[in-house]
Amino acid sequence: MTILVTGATGHVGRHVVQQLVQRGARVRALARTPATAALPDGVEVVQGDQLDVDALRQAFQGVSTLFLLNAVVADEFTQALITLNVAREAGVKRVVYLSVIHSDRYVNVPHFAGKFGVERMLEQMGFEATILRPAYFMDNDLTIKDVVLGYGVYPMPIGSQGLAMIDARDIGEIAAIELLARDGAPEGSALTRINLVGPDTLTGVQVAGIWSDALGRPIAYGGDDTAGFEQNLRQFMPAWMAYDMRQMAERFLSDGMVPEAGDVDRLTQLLGRPLRSYRDFAADVAARA
Structure with a gap:
């Protein structure tokens, strides 16, 4: 069948x-x-988006399992609900959904709350689903590498509680494994949730220390100024999104x-290898700088 x-x-x-392709799956991409x-x-590859009901109806023909990923956009929640409703109409019950860790706790963060709403729909409408809940993507820090390299500051206000950052490549591999498992699971299999985390839970000071080691010079942590973080983000994203990111950062703190x-341990066993570390990520960025 088709994913x-x-x-x-x-x-x-x-x-x-x-x-999925490496594992021999039949893949259709929207x-x-x-x-x-x-x-x-x-x-x-089929043309369409998650607000185009006609395109979705066509895309779901012959599909056995859905991987649902929504970008952080103003109508993210609506897109997800429409996609799941059309999937249900087409008889698709098996879903792997990319949510976010602590979606049920970061209740004031718009895109977290929206993802938790999608999780509730998956539960209440009887989908046979695997909900993946990733922590902070270490790859997000590619957007601020020039600040680290050029100004000697790690600027993300991630605080002192710690973030279990995960590499996007590990997310993709785990998602593919779970999609194939869900696709081949017996009918009526229970909904499950899996936290997707990296091997280390890191504070802002610790991340700055990793960059210092990778670059061979001191890198400082920029501190916990979420208001300044919002203002910086507004230079290259809509105000609503910058505010959403600020609310997320405040929950980091x-x-x-x-x-x-x-x-x-669960993810290491699933992958059959260690999870990629932030130290390896930083070393790779430094090597290419």
Whole structure:
């Protein structure tokens, strides 16, 4: 049968598609502009988005399992609910959904609360689902590497509670493994949740220390100024999104993103190898600088 991947041309989605193809799965990808999707050979790319009901109905024909990934956009929640409703109409019951860790705790953060709403829909409408809850993507820090390299400051206000940062490549591989498991599971299999975390839970000071080691010179932690963080973000994203990110950062400071007991061991066993570390990420960025 066919696995439909939404968000297939994004950073995580590309890893999911690649991992599925490597494992011999039949993959269909939903993309706004198929001509520029640049996905692996053998992937069926269909035109559409998650607000285009007609395109979704066509995309779901012959699909057995859905990978649901929504970008952080103003209508993220609506997109997800429409996609799941159309999937249900098409008889698709098996879903792997990319949510976020602590979606049930960061209740004031818009995109976290929206993802938790999608989780509730999956539960209440009887989908046979695996909900993946990733922590902070270490790859997000590619957006601030020039600040680290040029100014000697790690500027993300992540605080002292600690974030269990995870590599997007690990997310993609775990998602592919879970999609194939869900696709082959007996009918009526229970809904499950999996926290996706990295091997280390790091504070802002510790991340700055890792950059110092990688670059061979002192890198300072920029501190916990979430108001300044919001203002900086407004230079290159809409005001609502910058505010959303500020609310998230404030929960980093108060709650962190701390894994539950056994999370790291579970993922290591699932992958059959160690999780990628932030230290390796920073060393790779430094080597290419």
